[in-house]
Amino acid sequence: MDSLPMSMDRDSLQQLLGEIDTILLDCDGVLWQGAQGTDVVPRAQEVVSRLKSMGKKVFLVTNNSTVTQDDCYRKCNTLGFSVERESIICASFVLAQYLKEINFQKKVYVVGAAAIAQEMQDAGIRCIGVGPERIGGSIYAALAEGKLGLDPDVGAVAVGFDREFSYDKLVRAVTYLANPECLFLATNTDEKYIVTGTPLHLPAAGILVRAIEKASSRQAQVMGKPSPTILYMLQARYGVQPQKTLVIGDTLASDIMFGNECGMWSVLVLTGVATLQDARNLSLANDPLLQKQIPLFYLESVADILTLLDSVTNNNVNEEH
Numbered sequence: 551m552d553s554l555p556m557s558m559d560r561d562s563l564q565q566l567l568g569e570i571d572t573i574l575l576d577c578d579g580v581l582w583q584g585a586q587g588t589d590v591v592p593r594a595q596e597v598v599s600r601l602k603s604m605g606k607k608v609f610l611v612t613n614n615s616t617v618t619q620d621d622c623y624r625k626c627n628t629l630g631f632s633v634e635r636e637s638i639i640c641a642s643f644v645l646a647q648y649l650k651e652i653n654f655q656k657k658v659y660v661v662g663a664a665a666i667a668q669e670m671q672d673a674g675i676r677c678i679g680v681g682p683e684r685i686g687g688s689i690y691a692a693l694a695e696g697k698l699g700l701d702p703d704v705g706a707v708a709v710g711f712d713r714e715f716s717y718d719k720l721v722r723a724v725t726y727l728a729n730p731e732c733l734f735l736a737t738n739t740d741e742k743y744i745v746t747g748t749p750l751h752l753p754a755a756g757i758l759v760r761a762i763e764k765a766s767s768r769q770a771q772v773m774g775k776p777s778p779t780i781l782y783m784l785q786a787r788y789g790v791q792p793q794k795t796l797v798i799g800d801t802l803a804s805d806i807m808f809g810n811e812c813g814m815w816s817v818l819v820l821t822g823v824a825t826l827q828d829a830r831n832l833s834l835a836n837d838p839l840l841q842k843q844i845p846l847f848y849l850e851s852v853a854d855i856l857t858l859l860d861s862v863t864n865n866n867v868n869e870e871h
Contacts, residue, residue, distance in 0.1 A: 555818055555829050558847040563858045566815060566847075572784075572795040573601055574814070576775075577612040577622070579800035579822020580852055582629065583746050591821050593853035595630045600856060602632070609784065611639045613774040613804055615710030615737035615755055616663040618672075619643045641737035641774035642666045644783060645708055646673040648735070648773060656705025659726050661719050661758065662712045666737065670708075678704070685718045698725055706733035709762055709770060711755040720765060727766040734766070738774030740804055744823050775799075775808035798852060800824055802832065802843040810842045818845040819852050 556562070578587055581594045601608050610633060612622065623635040642662075646669035649658070658677040660666050667680045678701055685692055685699070692698050700722065707723050726732050739756035759770050773779050784790035792813040799805020800822025806829075809816035818829055832844045849855065 553830070553833055555826075555845040555848040558817065558849050558854070558858065560858045560861045562847060563855065566796065567604070567606075570606070570794050570796045570815060572607040572609070572790050574609050574611045574784075574795060574797045574809075575852075576797075576799035576801070576805050576822075577610055578614060579744070580798060580819055581610070581631070583821065585746075587625070588629065589746070590629050591852055593856055595632070597852050597855050599632050600859065607637075607788065607790070608633070609637045609639055611775065611780060613641045613738035613740050613755075615641045615645075615774070616665050617642070618665045618668050621665065639780055639783070640665075642669045642710065644780055645710075645735055645737055645773040646670045646675060647783065648779060649673065649675050649706070654706065654733075657701055657703045658706045658708050659701070659704045659723060660708050660710075661715065661723050661762065662708060662710030662737065662755075666708060666710050676703075677708070679719070679722070682714045683716060683719050683722070685721065689718065689721055693721065693725065698722060700725060704732065706735060707762070708735045708737070709755070709759050710737035712758060715758050720761060723762050724766045727762070727768055734762075734768050734770045736770035736772050736774075738804065739770075739772055740774075740801065742823070775801075775804040776811055777808075778812050780808070781812045781814075802828060802845070806845045807843045810844070816845045816847075818848040819850070820848065821851050 581591055583589045598608055617640055619638050619640055622638045622640055626633050642665045650673040654675060658670060658675060660677050660679040664680055667677050670677045704726050707726050727734055736759045737755060739759050740754045741756040742751040743754045744751050763769055781792060796815040797805055797809030798817045798819060800819050802824045806816045806818055818824060820826055826848055829845060832840045
């Protein structure tokens with residue numbers, strides 16, 4: 551057997567499609583790219599439509615905590631993707647739905663974008679903290695004298711990507727989390743966002759989560775990939791079965807690990823964060839955690855699915871003649 555990941559060919563795709571009925575597609579780096587996420591990967595819209603026409607249930611699953619489900623649905627319509635609103639699962643939506651399902655009644659202190667607050671408000675969850683925040687005067691004195699301005703109704707801290715992140719927010723979050731009954735939730739732990747066309751990247755939400763984890767000596771409960779929380783939601787609402795589900799993503803530590811940890815099939819595409827060499831290097835690692843990030847197959851682009859499907863059709867036609 552070839553070393554993993556294997557290059558997907560016509561036969562392996564045909565066999566895989568015979569095993570699965572559900573496909574979970576990552577968005578950034580898989581369906582679209584660029585600073586604004588508006589550079590559609592060539593033929594990506596056609597891939598989604600073709601898979602749906604084959605009777606597959608297709609979900610778009612993103613860790614991007616700066617967008618709501620509605621934001622992503624509008625974007626899909628603008629970019630020409632034929633998807634239903636309910637088939638879009640974003641980390642901010644999952645977090646809000648989780649709090650709703652556990653009947654959370656207190657307020658949430660949000661270290662994150664407005665999308666998290668919007669999803670919470672839509673779910674009937676009260677929240678504070680979005681936007682710039684400043685503690686006046688000496689922070690040491692404010693903390694020592696109990697004058698940080700903490701809201702006594704806060705019962706959870708939720709962390710995602712936050713352009714307004716500051717030392718002041720860090721102090722408030724850590725102080726809330728000093729109460730062991732205060733929930734500590736994170737949308738995702740992705741650590742970098744690739745700047746397309748350059749060797750550079752932007753620090754992502756995971757960096758902020760790690761800072762608060764380190765400062766509070768607590769570990770966040772993660773809602774997005776690779777946490778199984780998304781799978782639990784899909785199982786409960788749509789009857790998704792992991793052994794019949796394929797995850798297609800561009801990030802080893804989130805997308806591929808999500809698939810492998812949850813007993814799903816996994817395919818890496820090389821249009822986003824991870825390179826083929828990154829994936830192959832994992833095969834040499836002795837760390838079991840890294841081994842869980844190795845995809846079964848890889849494709850240069852999600853568009854290769856169409857090329858392989860067309861080759862299957864053409865081969866069948868030739869055999870008939």
